[in-house]
Amino acid sequence: MRKPPAISGSGMKHVILRALAAIAALAVPASASAQEIFGGVYAHAVDTPFTLDTTESGTLDIAAGIRFGRIDALDFIGSPAPYVVGNLNTDGYTSFVGGGLAWTIGDGPVYVRPGIGMVVHDAPEFRVNPETGYRTDLGSRVLFEPEIGVGYRLTDRASVEAHWMHISQGQIFDGEQNPGIDMIGARMNWRL
Incomplete structure (x- = not known):
């Protein structure tokens, strides 16, 4: 029996991302309609108080996603809007896909958009920093993804945001470590 051809690390990353994107797209209820698309560029692995060193350098990420209509049944927590997001690192470091809930606070030209998701x-x-001997892997395949953006509405349909995303497991899935990765950048939103 012949072995299937080996897939390179880069090829495997693309296979995983495509499969996860397809699963995320199928998980969105058919009755939900996309309200907004967004995309942006981010500095990867920015050193902040929320991270520990993962040995990933500050490279470039490209993120894109879809935001759906607000969930009126969750009005007791502000009727958040569900979103699906994918983030691809251009140098082969950590990429992810997932979804969550986001709130838009402010009706004027300036607004704030906090969100929380899972990716x-x-x-x-498993990864160890060869210089320190400390583990630098993220501790779990599934991570929390808090985010916040401060935006400006350019038109009725277009807005721009300064945006921060963080991924980590919060020591819930592995109590002995909690490295995380922060991405900081700019995002463009387009209302459909």
């Missing part, structure tokens, strides 16, 4: 990533399951 699945493709970083190594």
Whole structure:
């Protein structure tokens, strides 16, 4: 019996991202309609108080996603809007796909958009910093993804945001470690 051809690390990353994107798209209820699309560029692995060193350098990420209509049944927590997001690192470091809920606060030209989600990533399951001997893997394949953006509405349909995303497991899935990765950048939103 012949073995299937080996897939390179880069090829595997693309296979995983495509499969996860397809699963995320199928998970969105058919009755939900997309309200907004967004995309942006981010500095990857920015050093902030929320992260520990993962040995990933500050490279470039490209993110894109879809935001759906607000969930009126959740009006007791502000009727958040569900979103699906994918983030691809251009240098082969950690990429992820997932979804969550976001709130838009402010009706004027300036607004704030906090959100919380869950993502699945493709970083190594086990990684150690050779200089320190400390583990630098993310501790779990599934991570939390808090985010916040401060935006400006350019038109009725277009807006721009300064945006921060963070991924980590919050020591819930592995109590001995909690490296995380912060991405900071700019995002463009287009209302459909």
